[in-house]
Amino acid sequence: MSDGNGFTPVCPLPIQEYPHVLLAHGGGGRLMHQLIDAIASTFASAELARRHDGAALRIGDMRLAFTTDAFVVQPLFFPGGDIGKLAVCGTVNDLAMCGARPLYLSVSFILEEGLSMETLGRVVASMQAAAHEAGVEIVTGDTKVVDRGKGDGIFISTAGIGVIEHDRPIGPEAVRPGDAVLLSGDIGRHGIAIMAVREGLAFETEITSDCAPLAAPVLKLLEAGVAVHCLRDLTRGGLAAALVEIAQTAGLHIQLDEAAIPVRPEVQSACELLGIDPLYVANEGRFVAFVPEAEAERALSILQTEPVSADARVIGHVTADGPAGLVTLRTAIGTTRVLDLLSGEQLPRIC
């Protein structure tokens, strides 16, 4: 298509290498990043900084954050949540990671013919409950129906608008040597909860998803004037993917202490059973914050006042003298391991 002025956009997808979309293109690893980068570069405008979680816009005198996510999780219901709660929390959390106060959400449903109305009703009610908990309003929506066998029950896309009430630049570019890396709580529960239901695994202790809205602890940090340098929620690709991306973009070295990273024993056991590394498992209610070392203790004590981040702790530091762009992990047995992006995915359709 051309507009008559010779404007004919091209999307630089890796057609030669990958002629078809693979499940791995949705999995949070290298292939997904390659795909998203090609699409984003087609849309990119010179004026807008490309951000991980959403766009920061200026409209009139306001600074707004704008973000969207699609949700295709299977099963639709799992311990600790469902696709509706996930769709609300996911978009609320993307806004929070932009340092914005989430305000308004849109929702679009793609329903498969034959879906039980009772299921739809539960999902819609769960979305409203999650919106209420997160302090946002769902203000507009759309519904489409596809033929039986052309969908999978319910797909949901949410978009969100938030307001940015500070002028702090937040993102990997703002990360500085000496920053402490704060983690808001234990990792790996969301992905393992989904996997356990899907595989019919029963553990002694039921593993529930960590799915939760994260705006409250983030806004508390910002309102207290903590010099937050970077925020990132730990969704597809888990803690490892989030930190590798930040290290690469910042061009700095992140050194982690494995012993400081909380993983519940039942999650650890499940990971061992499934042959999965919890560092790469998706979370839906966990984030990292990069703050100057001198503010780490104060930031921790603020995070610990919110239930969702009560177990926050320092898990590592940013250094200028280590290998630039790398994340290294000092293991419990004293060795050092380099964390990298996986090429594909461990767990398909976990969000």
Add this chain to the structure above:
Amino acid sequence: MSDGNGFTPVCPLPIQEYPHVLLAHGGGGRLMHQLIDAIASTFASAELARRHDGAALRIGDMRLAFTTDAFVVQPLFFPGGDIGKLAVCGTVNDLAMCGARPLYLSVSFILEEGLSMETLGRVVASMQAAAHEAGVEIVTGDTKVVDRGKGDGIFISTAGIGVIEHDRPIGPEAVRPGDAVLLSGDIGRHGIAIMAVREGLAFETEITSDCAPLAAPVLKLLEAGVAVHCLRDLTRGGLAAALVEIAQTAGLHIQLDEAAIPVRPEVQSACELLGIDPLYVANEGRFVAFVPEAEAERALSILQTEPVSADARVIGHVTADGPAGLVTLRTAIGTTRVLDLLSGEQLPRIC
């Protein structure tokens, strides 16, 4: 789910009557409106007026419009457009129908494993071309992949933000007796173009979709100070569904003149062949505007300066003395026909 304060939302879906979602629930008729009303009432906040096309929000000193749409059209490419162009135009047009200047779009893709990368690349490029033409920027996005057989190539959800630069209330409530009903051009082409490809029908003259952005003519009307009372694009359910909804909400009678409604001969023939009424066929680049009779001529001459609405004309009037809430059509042969919502749909998955 409850937040501990006893807040347990319930979604009042018609479970007894319809235990399962039908294709007709997506078709623009009575069933779709029933479904959407139940979902919207679950989400509804007291402060926000419920609007057809999107939400009007106040953030700081700004008045913004916010809207979303899902797109599941089959086939992905059709004469005059493709799912990508449709996704951009659909959201741009919803913002325009709120009387807003479209600014920013988000896009989320749900891709089926096995989709050709070349197809994806064409759709992405088409979206960027359409965004360029409509004067909006696609600023944020998301991509998910579902297993083969759990999707249908590409589904797209777009959301959009626009700014409302006037303080005119625009909507069915603002419609007044004596208003002229302006139609921006010929109807029925989008739905019939899709149907023709799907059914393998060949006509002497190829029927191309009317898919196009509508913000330019709408903004020209508003900038010229025309007292626009209501705007509505003619998507699912076509001209008939749009006008029936407006008549019902306004509680007024709309009288149409069939001879004034332009339908191209090839569309008329195709409709006769398919047994479809063009008044109910979806359009993706057509709208109606309600303006005071005294401003109708000026409004028409403004619309006619934009290529997309060059063929605009007056097709009817609002009256206070006819049957309230009804749309009647004076046919070419002089009889009068009452237009009503269809219960289901004529053409599934046309957007």
